[in-house]
C-alpha cells in the first residue's frame with residue numbers, strides 16, 4: 179500500500195489567495211509575453227503563468243523565492259499545488 183505523503187506547507191496557508199481582477203501574469207505583462215493558465219502564489223499573492231505557458235513564470239518564481247504553494251487562478255478550478263512535495267490538493271470553498 180502506498181503511503182500518502184502529507185504536505186506540511188499547506189498548514190502555513192490560511193485562506194486561499196486568488197488573483198486581483200483582472201487576472202494577469204505580472205511578468206508576462208512586463209515583457210509582452212502571453213500565457214495559457216494562471217497560478218497565484220500563496221506566500222506573496224502574486225500571480226504568474228503555468229508550465230503550459232512559454233515563460234513558466236510560476237515555476238521560475240518558486241525557484242527564485244522558494245515560495246512552495248500555488249493555487250490555480252482559473253475560474254472554477256479549486257486546487258493547490260506544492261512544488262516541494264509535488265502534490266496537488268483540491269479544496270472546497
Ligand SMILES: [Zn+2]
Pocket residue numbers: 184185186187188246260261262263
Ligand atoms: Zn508541501
Ligand SMILES: [Zn+2]
Pocket residue numbers: 203204205206211212213226227231233234235236
Ligand atoms: Zn508569465
Ligand SMILES: [Zn+2]
Pocket residue numbers: 219220221222223224239243245
Ligand atoms: Zn511568491
